[in-house]
Amino acid sequence: MDCRLVLREHGEPVRFHIRGVEVNGDKPLIIAGPCSVESREMIIETAMAIKRILVDELGFTNVVLRGGAWKPRTSPYSFQGHGARALEWLREAGDKTGLPVATEVLDPRDVGTAAEYVDAIWVGARNMQNTPLLRELAKAGKPVLLKRHFGATINEWLCSAEYLLAGGLEEVALIERGTRGINEYARFTLDITVVPIIREVSRLPIIVDVSHPAGRRSLVPPLAKAALAAGAHGVMIEVHPSPDKALSDAKQQLSFDMFEKLARELRGAGLI
Template identity: 50%
Template structure:
């Protein structure tokens, strides 16, 4: 795979003629204000030479667009007025599942007061059992939207099906792709076209490289506003719900320009572990945290054991701010 960074111009007709006359596969796209050309296989792409080309980057990595081989500076993703990937450690907080208007608004006010920058909540719920609470669907998204507007927080929620893309275009500020859909390639292609920032979770058994290749689908589709989210992988360990791969997060940060998020709630599985995993993630250099908070966790309709109370979340936010400050950042 060779990535060509093109010079600023409106007409690439000569270059296009050369490509059409070759046997190379290719794609033109614009990312981060740059006009780009992807061409493969290498044997054919290497034959392409044109005055339109400014830089050619050849890579063996299967995630050329997500790679930091061509884009050296870290990407910053804007979710409305919230920037992910800068000095501030951004915290998104809210219930695992949207259950009612009162529940979401209560949490929204509490997490905003404690210092969260985004409101999270699940409206479409991927559940292992068909008998578990499946979420409120579109009505849940609308509830989250109203609560976010009332307290002044952008919202992030998970999409599960391509048929719901219009709902997400209309109501959602950041689209989450969950672990179970991390390699749902039809969904990745559809979400790339929605035109909203994307929070891409790592699959339950994905390697770091597979995770970055999932991100590549989004960038290849023309959406560069992608935040990677480590949410724990499935290993032999049973003391935690999943294994938070801190080393994988650190490795990914050396391989990509995309910002990094951690979800400490899912790998913890128990609320008493969430604080430590969140702080470990901040110490490891993440740009964002995704934390579950419920006004009455014991009565939650999903993942009751891992959700924090608003009071516990406030304590955690104070700890995150202190640690971020010690590391030369803010929260």
């Protein structure tokens, strides 16, 4: 593999901050929030619930608020996100709660706008090899969380990250979110082995999105525990005020109650 900047042998593990929240520090990261920012009210409500549960009640501050503004939907008839408007709401929710915020960008022409509003940007699985987008993100200078495509090898994933590093961006983390497998009861097959593998092979932090492989909410808590127990630098979890009414990913988002229960269990197990 000629992608070298991402490799462990190339240098020290990459550590960075998302508006004061450390990635690859002493504690893992919890990135939580709704699949999509559906309205100003819902994202503020969700942010406040997450802050209450993690920061106020558990004293856990390594938290980032996620919320999708542009959604990469399989069907053109599905909800595609509220776009730039959602970013304003997301920013407001972050400011109200003190949580840093992150969103997904699909279109290289939206990178600048996103960078004005959010503290980190993630690249969805479907855009892992969208090289014009990666180049634009390298220039924008915001931390980037790069999801693995569900059909991509590890080297392909690392080489996509190399586009960011080669473009001058050091603040990069990887997100595993499940690969296409033969398990007919889950949405994707979470490849848990990548957690120790990335830790061995790469300088980049490895985070696990536990909602997308689950596909249904009952699987999310055990997968979150597994990911952190395996050594992940963080987990991404979808949380929604009324999951059943969500405009996207309705089956896999946690309610506030479920999220609180999970957070307490993670704390009880010494995982956060």
